[in-house]
Amino acid sequence: EIVLTQSPGTLSLSPGExxxxxxxxxxxxxxNSLAWYQQKPGQAPRLLIYGTSSRATGxxxxxxxxxxxxDFTLSINRLEPEDFAVYSCQQYGxxxxxxxxxxxxxxx
Amino acid sequence: QVQLVESGGGVxxxxxxxRLSCAASGIPFIKYGMHWVRQxxxxxxxxxxxxxxxxxxxxxxxxxxxRFTVSRDNSKNSLYLQMNSLRAEDTAVYYCASSGGGYGDYxxxxxxxxxxx
Numbered sequence: 001e002i003v004l005t006q007s008p009g010t011l012s013l014s015p016g017e018x019x020x021x022x023x024x025x026x027x028x029x030x031x032n033s034l035a036w037y038q039q040k041p042g043q044a045p046r047l048l049i050y051g052t053s054s055r056a057t058g059x060x061x062x063x064x065x066x067x068x069x070x071d072f073t074l075s076i077n078r079l080e081p082e083d084f085a086v087y088s089c090q091q092y093g094x095x096x097x098x099x100x101x102x103x104x105x106x107x108x
Numbered sequence: 109q110v111q112l113v114e115s116g117g118g119v120x121x122x123x124x125x126x127r128l129s130c131a132a133s134g135i136p137f138i139k140y141g142m143h144w145v146r147q148x149x150x151x152x153x154x155x156x157x158x159x160x161x162x163x164x165x166x167x168x169x170x171x172x173x174x175r176f177t178v179s180r181d182n183s184k185n186s187l188y189l190q191m192n193s194l195r196a197e198d199t200a201v202y203y204c205a206s207s208g209g210g211y212g213d214y215x216x217x218x219x220x221x222x223x224x225x
Contacts, residue, residue, distance in 0.1 A: 001170070037212070043217075044216060045145075045203070045205075045212065045215055047212060047215075050209060050213075056213065086152075088152060088153050093210075095158070096155060097158065097210070100152070101152045
């Protein structure tokens with residue numbers, strides 16, 4: 001089983017700043033099959049990024065994903081108020097399709 | 109417009125069974141693999157099970173293997189999760205998600221399962 005570790009657990013930033021979230025895998029993720037989701041309280045997760053760096057439909061270009069192998073990053077430029085949420089990574093390269101524990105992005 | 113609507117959640121006692129359903133619309137259901145993902149209160153997301161578009165391949169998390177069974181009926185655009193021998197630690201919101209490329213591209217709003225005596 002691939003274990004995904006996200007850091008930091010909580011990130012406190014102000015609107016307009018840049019956020020950098022990390023997702024580290026215990027072993028290489030096959031075919032860079034890494035996705036990122038955003039989740040707000042009481043809502044279902046929303047797909048942001050798939051295939052490490054491809055934005056899902058309707059996702060603003062201030063969201064970008066990068067990385068390979070075992071180290072992946074979600075970057076959010078020019079934070080908007082609606083971006084403050086919990087972000088989770090998931091690997092879907094090999095079953096079980098594990099999630100990271102999440103990073104909470106909060107307003108400073 | 110894509111809609112995934114889960115149903116079947118509720119409060120059940122430990123050791124009992126429950127069947128969740130997920131009704132899909134707005135997508136060519138037969139072309140999509142499907143996932144079940146759960147989220148315990150105040151916790152992160154946990155992948156539970158997946159099924160291929162034609163139902164021929166299933167995968168399960170270790171925590172549910174042997175107790176849960178995922179299935180689908182493509183004629184009804186529906187996904188199911190049969191949950192047996194339920195435990196307190198199975199208490200969670202259960203989401204279904206479509207899987208066009210392995211990841212969860214569309215998600216339902218979830219159904220709450222509470223296992224408690």
